[in-house]
Amino acid sequence: MAKIVLEYTNRPLQGFIIYSVARWPQFHLNMITFFPTYAQWIEATGVWRVNIHGMVTKPLPMASRRRTVAYAVVKRLLKMDEVQLRSPIFQARSEMFLFQRVSGESVQIRLGGKIKDIGISKRTGHFETSFDLDAQTVSETVVETPYGQKLCFESVNGDTYSTSVTTMGSVQLLHTSGTSVISDIDDTVKLTNVADRRELLANTLLREFVPIPDMVDLYKHWSSSGAAFHYVSASPWQLTRPLNDFFQSAGLPDGSMHLKLFRLKDSTPLGRMRSSKKSKRDVIIEIIDHFPNRKFILVGDSGERDPEVYAKVAQQRQNQIAGIAIRRVPSRRSKQKTEYALKNLAQTLPNDRLRVFTSADEISDLVSPKEII
Incomplete structure (x- = not known):
């Protein structure tokens, strides 16, 4: 938990594996992205309903025709020169769109020392689910931040032979009123x-x-x-x-x-x-x-x-x-x-x-x- 608090204090990009443009991975690992979500208190049952949403992708091959066409279209529309095409901002931003969505991928997270099955990624690569946590579990794992209380979690690699890396995510706790x-x-x-x-x-x-x-x-x-x-x-x-x-x-x-x-x-x-x-x-x-x-x-x-x-x-x-x-x-x-x-x-x-x-x-x-x- 101390590690999670320290990482939040520095406010990293939550839910992402961070690479500099120069070190963008050329291997084709599945990459999990967690989107910022929230949890709501359910008064009737005395639990927190936690919402998890994210996406599983892998980078397009460098020689992909789809990548080549996308670059050509944007270059023509914006009348870009080669210097602009090689700029770090354009390279980083364009990579966000140049990937393959991975369907049928099982997603698990570790939250509060327990592993939870989140489900299977859909055809779009997205996965989305909600589950309930009792108040005691939440109180033991909650992190105080400048923007309220949050639950921090990390992805779990279920494949022993995979070289994928851990991805962090967080859920904001919102009270009823x-x-x-x-x-x-x-x-x-x-x-x-x-x-x-x-x-x-x-x-x-x-x-x-x-x-x-x-x-x-x-x-x-x-x-x-x-x-x-x-x-x-x-x-x-x-x-x-x-x-x-x-x-x-x-x-x-x-x-x-x-x-x-x-x-x-x-x-x-x-x-x-x-x-x-x-x-x-x-x-x-x-x-x-x-x-x-x-x-x-x-x-x-x-x-x-x-x-x-x-x-x-x-x-x-x-x-x-x-x-x-x-x-x-x-x-x-x-x-x-x-x-x-x-x-x-x-x-x-x-x-x-x-x-x-x-x-x-x-x-x-x-x-x-x-x-x-």
Whole structure:
């Protein structure tokens, strides 16, 4: 346990095997990624329900045709030269998409000195399950962090002859009452410029991620007041590692992360990274339903469809929505369509629960210490 606490103090990229670009593995091991999740307290049975979610992959061979085609498409779209293609940022980011999903892989974790079967990875390479832990087991293994209590765990290699390495993960413990912030990422806390598809791709693959400074300060303030965070975004799961790194360097509070399933063959890199899986609304509704006694602040932007998504959420779970904040940013949509969406969103909320803002200090009062239980 001491080792886990030390590793968290240094805030590594949780859930990943970390390699520098120069040392990226050329062997084709199965690699497990654990996504940041949460556990909720079940009052009726007196247990913690722990949610585990992750993915099993292996790198594409260097001579893969899929790798060659992907590089050629991105090079053409962004008009990249050879220097840009060899840049450490592009090499590291592109590798996140250049892998094979591994299905049928059995996943086990070690938590609190006990081994638990998590299940079998699906066709997409993802695995997801939940299980219950009694309060005593949790109290013996919980780790105190600047962002609340967490359970830390590690992967277990069930194959004696495999050379795979251990992967760390964590689960945030959330109590039944309090305030949670459900936040978008792109153009809400991270400058992405979704309205310009070429800039979107460049900011995703070629450049260091850039935080929106006043939003970072706001989220720090809300976190210090006791709010918990859930980041729900249309960014693909492949970006979990660099996003975790970005959150760490920017100083954004930890929280569960809920991204989109995306495969290169589903669309071009300039597409919207569509998913046949859960919609953003479905994910938000699921989070809210896990915590019927918590209040929620939804934060997004006007660049795409956050106003429409949040309006549908507010219609279905109005009693738990304490406020919705929409950051005004450029959009590919017409001004009339954007204003219509915001007007419709306002009609789903009572009183002044909708804030359309350009500066974070305009919404700082949405969360205050007296609201946190």
